[in-house]
Amino acid sequence: MLVRLAFESHSALNLNMEPRWSWNCIVFTMTKTKVGFAFSLALTCLCPAVAQAEYYVAGQVGVNFADRLTGIQGTGSFVTQTGPDLDLQNAVLYGGKLGFFPSNGAMGIELDVFNSQPNIKNLDNIPGIHLGVTNVGINLLLRYPGQTFQPYVGFGGAALIARISETVDVQSDTDVGFGINLLGGLRTFITPYVAIFAEYKYTRGTLSFNEAFGSAGGFSGDYRAQALVFGLSYHF
16 A cells, blocks of 8 residues: 555656646747747848958058147146147158958948157247157948949048157157048059058047146147058958
């Protein structure tokens, strides 16, 4: 009798638990199937766009036609003081680019990095100052996606990393400010993967050297520059 009761209790337990265990398996299987289907659908949609995307790397060199550093304003203890505009020298420009056009389309995005040294000229009896500016920009591009000729325009924001060297009047200082980039150019393919380009750039931003005169303060000014560059790009 004891054995029979134990058997019956064990059978009842199996009968009660089996439907719940079976239902969990069904739910798990359905959920896994749905997730797998969604993942497969996402890959199906994304893979063609990634596979057909156009990437490129480029080098560039040109001339930076820097305008005057205008709106000279003191900072720190000199905040109430203003100064005359400072002439900047034209300078060699060099840098590189990384670009991406989804689906080989007309719109793309580009990392554009270039450096120049538009030194501050002498101001009467005050000696000039060595000035270096590195532009790290992210630009949105719009192009005509021709097979040989591709005119394009673009705009974006940039980090302007500016440095001045120590002189008898100022201390060395580095500033990271925000600027805007405007550009336009023409890319010409000389092989299916290699192109040459000519490009015009315009940059505007504010440079602040808050420790140019030590802990007492420094100066800031509005920076504007136009550049003409030529480059070589490889597309893949």
